[in-house]
Amino acid sequence: MAASQKPKGRGRPRQCTPAYPSSLTESSSSTVSKTTHDTMISTTDNVLQVIKSSPTSNSGRDRGTDLKQKYQAADTHWKVSDLTMAEFNSNVRPSKPDEQKSIGQEIQVKVNYFPILGFPRRGLVYQYDIQIKNKMNLKLSRDLQRALYQSWWNKFCQEYPQLHKYKIVFDNEHMILTLDQLLPNIDETGIIETMSAPNRFGRQEEHEILIKLVGKPVDLSLLNFLDEFQQTGNNNYLNHDDLKRIKHILSVVLHEQCSSNATYICNRLFFAQPTLDNKYGDWDLGLGDAASEQTFSWKQGEQESIVTVENYYKEHYGIILKYPTLPTLRMHKGAFVPMELIDIQPIKVKRITDEQRALLCLKSTMTPSEYCQSIKEIRQNEKQQNFEQDPFVAAWNLNVDVNMLIISARVLPSPKIIYTNQFHVNCDQNQSRGVWTNTTTPFHTPTKFPSIWALINLSSSLNMELCKKFYNELSSVASGRGIDCPPPVIYEEYRVQPDSISHMITTIKEMMEHNTDCKFFITILPENNNIRDKIYGDLKKLCELEYGLGIVTQMIKLKENEGINRWNYSRLNNILMKINTKLNGINAVLQVP
Known part of the structure; x- marks a missing residue:
């Protein structure tokens, strides 16, 4: 397998460790014998020097040729549907099936709707x-x-x-x-x-x-x-x-x-929440200094003096702060702004992480009874939505029901999950509805993993040794799910900077052109959020849209400290479930009653 060379800092490259496959298998002679190597040096300091493999002589033997033929459209003028224009513009609703109201248990439910x-x-x-x-x-x-x-x-x-x-x-x-x-x-x-x-x-x-x-x-x-x-x-x-x-x-x-x-x-x-008895609430405003204490250097012509934020706004703008004891906010360019002069615009919020989103969903989840009670409290509060006390509703001759609408619903039985002919998961085996336990059994139809594939490491925290551990753990989990995962034939490692993304994309494109048999990439994305989304979109576009419509990719977004320690089984299992379906495998089959 070809391996890249690591640079020393941002400058010259240094000699790399031995070829990657020799450390993935027991024998160092396990490299692909029909693969020759030639060196290509990048034109930028920020992209690593890359050693790439030339096309193997067994072209068309692996899955690459099949994928390319599969995704090639035979006819550019194909019909999406037999729906006519008259049917499309019609307001006639489709008829309900005759088998309705025959499956599941019928119940009565309240919906968050008050009839007019x-x-x-x-x-x-x-x-x-x-x-x-x-x-x-x-x-x-x-x-x-x-x-x-x-x-x-x-x-x-x-x-x-x-x-x-x-x-x-x-x-x-x-x-x-x-x-x-x-x-x-x-x-x-x-x-x-x-x-x-x-x-x-x-x-x-x-x-x-x-x-x-x-x-x-x-x-x-x-x-x-x-x-x-x-x-x-x-x-x-x-x-x-x-x-x-x-x-x-x-x-x-x-x-x-x-x-x-x-x-x-x-x-x-x-x-808004109700006001406290003393008309004040508790707010965590951070650890910034108060406007009466925060100082900075103020240049006036050739003179320079140290002033507080409070005195600066008083002398320069003529504004006397009402709350000089509140902390100041440090803006992006280093300016200090008093808290009372800040106006937060709606929807201008910072994007939260996946962990924060999961924690928010966990803390904000309410039981149906709690949610129903909160709706009733809003409905009965005259300052919120008590329509009976609303003068506008009365003036416009509207009448809103005081009770929620009750409709019929059916609890459908859980489907049976078929992994193999010997292993099925029935609905009565689950301890709670809608929750499925993780399994270590083989997939229903395990994919045939490509014999020639590439591992592209764009992470700044993972080196070649950690990528070897990642492959070994992924291969072990894949074996339990019925997939034989051979070692990667191509390993590329880049330290990407914001100004070198285009060079990295060009380098990968040249590698793809030199290795036409490689039709599957596993890419470990960088931790930097500012360039990760850009790289993700550019790589997907390059592999799946521009270059032959046949290179399947699996992107991995690292979590905090992931890859440094042992990988979580559920994490690797989820990655394999995506890979299996992308490579025409079937994870499981649902048998709906």
Whole structure:
């Protein structure tokens, strides 16, 4: 097997250890005898010097040729489905199977849905476009938009007391809806009003509010035909576009009351926790120094002085901090910003790790009874979604059921898992529903592992010796699952930097062109998150899309300290399950009752 040479630092390469296969098997003569070696040196300092194997003389003997022929499309104009255009555009639902309600145990379940018992049967809904901007024409946060709208709404209703203020709702974006009343002195031309509100630094700033009448009014009398449609299926009087608009209007009305009391993220509403008795809560703000204590070097022309963050904002910006004892935040460029001047935009969150995501799911999981009780508490809280006490719901003639909808459901029996003819897993063998124990039996159809394959090591924490241990442990687990895993014929090792990804991809492409019989790669990705995703996408594109449509890859993203210690059996088993299916094997067969 060919092996690469390790560099010393970022400079010249040094002599490598003996060829990789000699340490994987008992005899050092186990290398492929028909494989010759020639040396190719990379053009960058950041990519290792690579020794690659030339094409073997037994071309077409391994799985590479079969895969290439399999993925080659015989006809570029192939039919996806026999579905006609008329059937595609039809609203006719498919008929239910005759065998329904015959399998499993029937139960009654509650769903997180409160039926609408009464709709407004008449009335016209007028639409107004609202644009709220500051001097810099920047996008404002949802909370600031809602606060400015609330101020305008209160002022406008006081100026025109004849208006029914609860028949005016705002969708938190750019639309105001009114029921059976036009806003006085606001037409298609629109009006412009100026209102003052604090910006992210706590200083008052002028905001411009533009409101104008748009579109045609929506007639709610269309809902009178819903009963006829549900009973007879006759939809001659229904316009689906109008129904979508009415659905959006009613959704805005139902959420208008709670919009001013909830934190808004995307299309969901998250309600604030109740205030403590002393009106304070406990927050972990980190270990940063307070604004009154944090100092830095301030250059003013040719003079340089040491000042605190509190004095700097007072002298330079004229801002007197209300909470100088709060810690400061150190920004990316080294600047210090007081905590009270920070505004966190929604959805601007750092990507969490897989371990953090698993822990979050574990801690946030609720039992059905707890989840149902939490929904009931929200439903009964008048500051959240108690529709009976909601003045907007009453003004728009909506009636919402107080109880959750109860529907019928069926608990389907668990399928039987068939691994081999001698080993089956029945549903009665499981201690808990939906949980399957791991097994060490062979796969249903173990794949024939390619005799020529490559191991590409892009990790900075694994060397050749650790990769040997990885192969030995993977081969041992594969043997128990019925797969004979030969040692890799090609081993490549790179220390990739952000500026050398393209050179590494070019080097691997040249290696692929020199080894046409190698049709399977196992790639250990680098630990650096900044380049790992880029390398993953580029390698997948190179191997599976651009180069012959026949090189199968298995990427391995290392976890913390993984590979340095002994590999976990479940981890190796999961890798083999993916490899087996990618190489046309079958892990198990489900026998559905």
